[in-house]
Structures are given as C-alpha cells and as structure tokens.
Amino acid sequence: MTTSPRRIRPLIIAEAANPTLTSAALVGWSCAKAIAAQTDAHIVTEWRNRDDFLRAGMVEGTDFTAINNRRLQHLSWSLATKFSRKGSFSWSLYAVLSNLVYPFFERKLWQTFGPRLRAGEFDLVHRLLPLSPTTASWIAPRLKKIGVPFVLGPLNGGVPWPQGFDDLRQQERDGAGRLRAFYRFSPGLKQTRESAHAILTASRTTLHEMPAHLRSRCIFMPENAVDLEKFPLTPKAPAVTDPSKLLRISFVGRLVALKGVDMLIAAAAPLIRSGALHLDIIGDGPERERLQAMAQSENITSGVCMDGWIPHAQLGARLRESDLFVFPSIREFGGGVVLEAMALGIPAVVLDHGGPPELVPPGTGYVLPMTTREDIVTRLRQLLTELREDPSQLHTAGELAQAHVRKFYSWDAKAVQIHEVYRWVLGHRAAKPDWGTPMGFASQIVDSEESMQPMPQPLLIPDHGF
Structure with missing residues (x-):
C-alpha cells in the first residue's frame, strides 16, 4: 500500500494581508489563503489584521499568527499621510518609511518562529508581502544559515515615469520616488536576494533589475489574480452589433491624474456627443471635480456616469454592462482591475508601460503605445471609432481574455503555480517552472508535469497599436 506524499509546510510572511482592504493587502490575503488550500501553510501577519483574519474564519495559532508591530507601522503611515499632498496619498513615501520599520516586524517574527524553524517544523519560508523589491529581509540570511529555503515575492515596483509626463509627476509630488535610485545601497538587500x-518577479521591470547571476532563480509571476466568486468566468453576451445602439465602455480606479481619465474623456467625447458611446467612470479621488467639469465643457454629461465608488462585491455586475474596459494609466505596477474585466469577457485597452500590458496578450485586448498625451488621445479615439463601427471583434477578444484568466490568473491557478515553485526549491521537480515572460506570451510553457506543451496561438484582432 502506497501513502500519499506529505503536503508541503510553508511559513508564509504576509505582514499587510487583510481580507477587508484592497490593493497589496487584498492580494496578500487572497494569495496566502489560496496557497493554504494547497499546502499545510501557516500565515504570519501584523497584529492590525488579526480581527479581520478571525472574522474570515481563520484560527489563530493553527492557521495564522499575528505579530504586534503596531506602534511603528502606525508611525510610518502617519508620517506618510502628513507629508502627502492633500487628497493624494504618497505610496512612494510610505514605501520608504515602511522599509525602515519592517525589520522590526521580522525580528519579532524570528523570536517566535526561529526555534520552530530550526526544529524542522516548516519546509520553507515564503515572504509574500511586502511586494516592494527594495525591502530587505532580516531573516533571509538566518534561514540560509539553518538550511531552510527562502522564497521571495512576487516583487513589483519601480516602474519609471514615462517621458513627457513630468507635469503629472510634479502634481503627484513623487519626490520620494526619486530616492529609489539609492535602494541598491539598502543594508541587507544584497544578502536578501x-x-x-x-x-518571483511580477513585472519585466523588476526582473531586469535583478543582478544577472540571480536570473536563474527568478520566475516571472504577476502578483494579481481574480476572485472568481466576484468575477465569474461565465460567457458574456456578444457586444452591440446594431448601429443604433450604444457602445458601452468603462473605467475603474482612483481618480488621480496619472490614471489618464482626462485622456479617455477627450478621446471619447465626439462619440459620446453623437450618441454612439456611453462612458462609465467608477471611482473617486481628487480629480473627480475637474473631470466632471471637463465632461460639462465637452457637453457630454448625459453620456458619462461618474457617481463614485461602489463596493467591490458589486463591481462585477456593474462592469458586465460594458463592452470594453479602458484603462489609460500612464504608470501602473499591477493592474488587477484589468484582469477582473477580462474575467468577465470584457477586452481591455491599456498603454504599453508598466504592469497592465503584461496581462493582455495579443488577441485578448488592445495595447496602445506610450507616446505623448495628444497622440494617445488620437489613437484611442481611432480605436473607439473602429470598434463602434465593427464591434463584432470584441466578443472574440473577450472569449480569449476569459481563457487567459482561466489558465493563469485565478487565485487557484496562482496557488498551483506557487506550489510548483515550492516543489522546485525543495528538489521535488528538476526543471524551474516557466510560464513565459510575460506569462502566457511565450510560444511554449512548462506545465506541472515538466513536459513541454505548445501554446495555442490566439486569433489576432487589431491590437498593440496602429
């Protein structure tokens, strides 16, 4: 009689993970929870997340441990809030301050788990959060010394500002971002790597920042995935084909200057005025009043919905009303909302800079060149006009987008990918997992059985610029 192999026992560090928040906190929670379903994982988080873990059904001591580093975490958040521009929180400044206080969290973690790691209670340690590639790990060299494998990432950040948008950088007051050039001198960062x-590198930007001799340890894996309970992969009805009906497009995100919503309004305005298109802007922020004034000056308020945020649980139903998702952000690390739209069968339009274009393979959507503001508006208007005249291609693109999400970007798929990384570092598989760079873009991938399988070539539709 054969016995089934023992499940892998990772200790997952997810300091900021929280099921009730958004952005990195929700990514950390969703990923850690999915990994825990595949393994015998134990999650370590910060004390401020404890009550939300408990309300989500996690058992303290068995499923997770909360480390109390609240005083220093609160200090970094308060200072970042104080020195941020009113109405626009400086995430770059917060990243700098968080890097200064994070080692104290790991020191407390080591006090609790160091003896258990030496005793072999865990097979490996996976630092899932922070996402920042500039955050050193105080425990990494200690794990190496006691022979416990260490997995780092997904790491993402450091996307440069595109040329020609210096005014937006000044508007965002991203002075702290200029300090990033000095991160290479951060104590302990070299040892960490x-x-x-x-x-796990979540973007080509992060991958290219890694020293050449470490590339053999790097695996491309974007940090985002989709909650299929909120964004189910059910077939979407074909886009409008009757010329008398509206083409409905949408945007979701913070209403700040770098999201490019003003370019979207300018591009769509003639079509909205003619009654051919409706624009749904979902979000809020310091730009909302200016964008509303812009819509009024363009005489298109009747064709633009801009009524603020809606609960994340309701976002899927609202997005499903759209035929096309447009996300013209000029500087985006991840772009999880792009995947959420794709999961609903809605093709996305993004700019070729940062994380979003790495989520949209040819045939699943549209990637416009990152050029000047005027050129982006012109290209986007041309694309919207073309799709309004021939919307039939949207259905094919939406089906391919859903297939891409199903294969690579559900949280279950992400957990399987990470499980294969664990198997590799533990010597349970010989070949390093590789799903292409960006994921799924390669002509071939390595599956979980380590055999080479050809990737089906997607149907091509007008894509990636003009």
Missing part, C-alpha cells in the same frame, strides 16, 4: 532560493 543572495539568500533566496527563488525570486
């Missing part, structure tokens, strides 16, 4: 058995 050298001690890692696997480094």
Whole structure:
C-alpha cells in the first residue's frame, strides 16, 4: 500500500494581508489563503489584521499568527499621510518609511518562529508581502544559515515615469520616488536576494533589475489574480452589433491624474456627443471635480456616469454592462482591475508601460503605445471609432481574455503555480517552472508535469497599436 506524499509546510510572511482592504493587502490575503488550500501553510501577519483574519474564519495559532508591530507601522503611515499632498496619498513615501520599520516586524517574527524553524517544523519560508523589491529581509540570511529555503515575492515596483509626463509627476509630488535610485545601497538587500532560493518577479521591470547571476532563480509571476466568486468566468453576451445602439465602455480606479481619465474623456467625447458611446467612470479621488467639469465643457454629461465608488462585491455586475474596459494609466505596477474585466469577457485597452500590458496578450485586448498625451488621445479615439463601427471583434477578444484568466490568473491557478515553485526549491521537480515572460506570451510553457506543451496561438484582432 502506497501513502500519499506529505503536503508541503510553508511559513508564509504576509505582514499587510487583510481580507477587508484592497490593493497589496487584498492580494496578500487572497494569495496566502489560496496557497493554504494547497499546502499545510501557516500565515504570519501584523497584529492590525488579526480581527479581520478571525472574522474570515481563520484560527489563530493553527492557521495564522499575528505579530504586534503596531506602534511603528502606525508611525510610518502617519508620517506618510502628513507629508502627502492633500487628497493624494504618497505610496512612494510610505514605501520608504515602511522599509525602515519592517525589520522590526521580522525580528519579532524570528523570536517566535526561529526555534520552530530550526526544529524542522516548516519546509520553507515564503515572504509574500511586502511586494516592494527594495525591502530587505532580516531573516533571509538566518534561514540560509539553518538550511531552510527562502522564497521571495512576487516583487513589483519601480516602474519609471514615462517621458513627457513630468507635469503629472510634479502634481503627484513623487519626490520620494526619486530616492529609489539609492535602494541598491539598502543594508541587507544584497544578502536578501543572495539568500533566496527563488525570486518571483511580477513585472519585466523588476526582473531586469535583478543582478544577472540571480536570473536563474527568478520566475516571472504577476502578483494579481481574480476572485472568481466576484468575477465569474461565465460567457458574456456578444457586444452591440446594431448601429443604433450604444457602445458601452468603462473605467475603474482612483481618480488621480496619472490614471489618464482626462485622456479617455477627450478621446471619447465626439462619440459620446453623437450618441454612439456611453462612458462609465467608477471611482473617486481628487480629480473627480475637474473631470466632471471637463465632461460639462465637452457637453457630454448625459453620456458619462461618474457617481463614485461602489463596493467591490458589486463591481462585477456593474462592469458586465460594458463592452470594453479602458484603462489609460500612464504608470501602473499591477493592474488587477484589468484582469477582473477580462474575467468577465470584457477586452481591455491599456498603454504599453508598466504592469497592465503584461496581462493582455495579443488577441485578448488592445495595447496602445506610450507616446505623448495628444497622440494617445488620437489613437484611442481611432480605436473607439473602429470598434463602434465593427464591434463584432470584441466578443472574440473577450472569449480569449476569459481563457487567459482561466489558465493563469485565478487565485487557484496562482496557488498551483506557487506550489510548483515550492516543489522546485525543495528538489521535488528538476526543471524551474516557466510560464513565459510575460506569462502566457511565450510560444511554449512548462506545465506541472515538466513536459513541454505548445501554446495555442490566439486569433489576432487589431491590437498593440496602429
């Protein structure tokens, strides 16, 4: 009689993970929870997340441990809030301050788990959060010393500002971002990377920042995925084909200057005025009043919905009313909302900069070149006009987008990918997992059985510029 192999026992560090928040906190929670379903994981988070973990059904001591580093975490958040521009929180400044206080969290973690790691209670340690590639790990060299494998990432950040948008950088007051050039001198960062058995890089920007001799340890894996309970992969009805009906497009995100919503309004305005298109802007922020004034000056208020945020649980139903999702952000690390639209069968339009274009393979949507503001508006208007005249291609693109999400970007798929990384660092598989860079773009991928399988070539529709 054969026995089934023992499940892998990772200790997952997810300091900011929280099921009730958004952005990195929700990514950390969703990913850690999915990994825990595949393994015998134990999650370590910060004390401020404890009550939300408990309300989500996690058992303290068995499923997770909360480390109390609240005083320093609160200090970094308060200072970042104080020195941020009113109405626009400086995430770059917060990243700098968080890097200064994070080592204290890991020191407390080591006090609790160091003896258990030496005793072999865990097979490996996976630092899932922070996402920042500039955050050193105080425990990484200690894990190397006691022979416990260390997995780092997904790491993302450091997307440069595109040329020609210096005014927006000044508007965002991203002075702290200029300090990032000095991160290479951060104490312990070199040791952190050298001690890692696997480094998950969530973007090509982060991958290219890694020293050449560490590339063999790097695996491309964007941090985002989709909650299929909120964004189910059910077939979407074909887009409008009757010329008398509206083409409905949408945007979701913070209403700040770098999201490019003003370019979207300018591009769509002639079509909205003619009654051919409706624009749904979902979100809020310091730009909302200016964008509303812009819609009024363009005489298109009747064709633009801009009524603020809606609960994330309701977003899927609202997005499903759209035929096309447009996300013209000029500087975006991840772009999880792009995947959420794709999961609903809605093709996306993004700019070729940062994380979003790495989520949209040819045939699943549209990637416009990152050029000047005027050129982006012109290209986007041409694309919207073309799709209004021939919307039939949207249905094919939406089906391919859903297939891409199903294969690579559900949280279950993400957990399977990470499980294969664990198997690799533990010596349970010989070949390093590789799903292409960006994921799914390669002509071939390595599946979980380590055999080479050809990737089906997607149907091509007008894509990636003009």
